[in-house]
Amino acid sequence: MIARPGAALLSAASAALALWLGWTMLRWLILAAVPPWGEAARCAAATGACWPFWVEKTRFMLFGTYPFDEQWRPALVSAILLALSGGTGWMAVSGRWPKATTLAGLWGAGILASFLLMGGGALRLAPVDATRWNGLPLLLMLSAIALALAFPLGILLALARYQTRHRLLKRMAGLFVESMRGVPMVTLLFVGVFVLPLTLPKTMVIGPIAAVLVALVLFHGAYLAEDVRSGLLALPAGQHEAASSLGLGFWATARRVLLPQAIERSMPALVNSTIGAYKDTSLVVVLGLHDLNATAKMAFSDVAWGHQALEAYVFVGAWFLLSCSYLSWVGRRLAAKSSGRRR
Numbered sequence: 001m002i003a004r005p006g007a008a009l010l011s012a013a014s015a016a017l018a019l020w021l022g023w024t025m026l027r028w029l030i031l032a033a034v035p036p037w038g039e040a041a042r043c044a045a046a047t048g049a050c051w052p053f054w055v056e057k058t059r060f061m062l063f064g065t066y067p068f069d070e071q072w073r074p075a076l077v078s079a080i081l082l083a084l085s086g087g088t089g090w091m092a093v094s095g096r097w098p099k100a101t102t103l104a105g106l107w108g109a110g111i112l113a114s115f116l117l118m119g120g121g122a123l124r125l126a127p128v129d130a131t132r133w134n135g136l137p138l139l140l141m142l143s144a145i146a147l148a149l150a151f152p153l154g155i156l157l158a159l160a161r162y163q164t165r166h167r168l169l170k171r172m173a174g175l176f177v178e179s180m181r182g183v184p185m186v187t188l189l190f191v192g193v194f195v196l197p198l199t200l201p202k203t204m205v206i207g208p209i210a211a212v213l214v215a216l217v218l219f220h221g222a223y224l225a226e227d228v229r230s231g232l233l234a235l236p237a238g239q240h241e242a243a244s245s246l247g248l249g250f251w252a253t254a255r256r257v258l259l260p261q262a263i264e265r266s267m268p269a270l271v272n273s274t275i276g277a278y279k280d281t282s283l284v285v286v287l288g289l290h291d292l293n294a295t296a297k298m299a300f301s302d303v304a305w306g307h308q309a310l311e312a313y314v315f316v317g318a319w320f321l322l323s324c325s326y327l328s329w330v331g332r333r334l335a336a337k338s339s340g341r342r343r
Contacts (some may be wrong), residue, residue: 001221003074009097010257015028016146018059026066027049028047028049028050029048030048031048032046032047032048032049032235033046033049033050033051033052033084034046034048034049034052035050035051036051036052036054036055038051038052039052040052040053040056040305043307043308044307049306049310049311050305050307050308050311050312053299053300053305053308053311053312054283054311054315056305057299057300057302057305057308057312058315059071060135060295060298061135061292061295061296061299061315061316062075062078062135062292062295063075063135063136063137063295064073064132064134064135064138064290064294064295065132065134065290066128066132066133066134067126067128067132068296070125070126070128072122072132073117073118073120073125073134074117074118074130074135074137075137075219075295076117077113077114077117077118077137077140078136078137078140080110080113080114080250081114081137081140081141081144081145082112082140084106084107084144085140085144085146086112086326088103089326089327089330091103092330093330093333093334093337094338107148108109108172108297110167111145111148112136114141115147118130118133118141122164124254127249129210130207130209131288133209133289134290134291134293134294134295135224135290135291135295136292136319137267138209138289138290138292139281139291140214140287141213142209142281142284142291143201143277143278143281145213146216146217146220146277146281147274147277147278149213149217149219149221150216150217150218150219150220150224150277151221151224153217153218153221153224153225154220154221154222154224154225154227154228154330155225155259156224156225157173157176157177157221157223157225157229158175158224158227158228158229158230158232158262159221159254159259160172160178161173161225161229162186162229162232162233162258162304163250165250165258173225176222177222177225177226179222180218180219180221180223181226182221185219185283186283186286187279187288188215188218188219188288189212189215189216189283189284190286190287192212192214192216193208193211193212193215193216193287196211196214196215197211205342206291208287208288209289210342212284212287212289216277216281219312220273220277223273223277224270225329226265227270227273228259228262228263228270229267230265230266230304230312231261231263231264231265231266232258232259232262234262234265234266235258235261235262235265238254239257239258240257240258240262242257243256243257243258264334264338265336265338267331267335268331268335271327271330271334272331273332274327275324275327275328278327279320279324280298282294292316292319293316296312296315296316297309297312297315299312300312
């Protein structure tokens with residue numbers, strides 16, 4: 001088959017652009033770069049990457065100001081949350097789900113272990129103030145844990161808005177969802193950190209990270225609820241009617257009939273919301289919490305490395321590119337499986 005001139009021209013232009021980008025990256029990363037064993041003083045005049053900066057500052061960008069001798073703890077927390085997140089994605093793609101109680105227990109244990117390891121004060125772990133929880137573990141705690149808790153909340157809110165028997169519950173769920181979606185995320189974060197503690201009894205103290213987690217769970221839960229509800233509304237009415245004719249109650253109908261199909265239909269929207277929520281976690285920097293973006297900025301704020309802003313943000317960009325690519329791959333695989341089942 002002979003390709004059309006326009007398609008052939010576009011292919012040639014794409015190939016040329018790919019070659020140019022590849023050559024530019026090769027030159028910046030290797031050919032014109034200062035090697036890892038090179039002197040840091042050469043970086044100021046170099047036209048390529050400064051590998052000594054990554055050698056010197058990678059650990060700081062990952063863990064920030066967490067005590068140096070205790071950084072095995074945030075490293076372990078990062079490994080736990082990455083394993084839970086990656087394992088959940090793999091289970092979704094493979095369809096090999098454990099029991100819901102088992103999965104919830106794993107996440108519950110992971111969340112508990114994360115706070116215990118980061119904070120210390122038990123099991124002979126030295127206490128570390130939450131203001132020193134920086135970098136990658138903070139990013140993962142605020143994103144992975146918030147999404148893990150927001151997803152079941154979103155399902156409950158979607159079911160509350162979908163059902164018609166309890167109209168007050170439906171209106172309250174709708175009011176909550178629309179309120180959360182109508183408020184900027186930054187505003188909600190400020191409310192969580194500065195207003196929420198004032199509404200609690202004096203005997204109850206909530207830290208800034210826990211307050212931010214509460215705000216993120218409520219915010220993302222509202223958006224995920226609308227994604228799931230769109231899948232519920234897309235189902236034929238006969239699905240619910242057939243389940244009712246078999247004597248299934250609302251919860252049995254939702255668990256066995258409606259939710260599996262609704263989540264499958266809304267999967268592209270759910271994956272998109274998940275990726276957006278994961279990246280938007282960096283907004284916590286306005287509250288003085290230092291995630292991976294903030295520790296990267298702190299790394300090149302050092303006078304000795306003032307010219308290495310590009311290297312710092314390349315490090316952060318590479319991390320987000322890899323992690324978001326994995327989430328996108330999970331979404332594509334789930335969409336392909338869903339399409340195959342429908343055919």
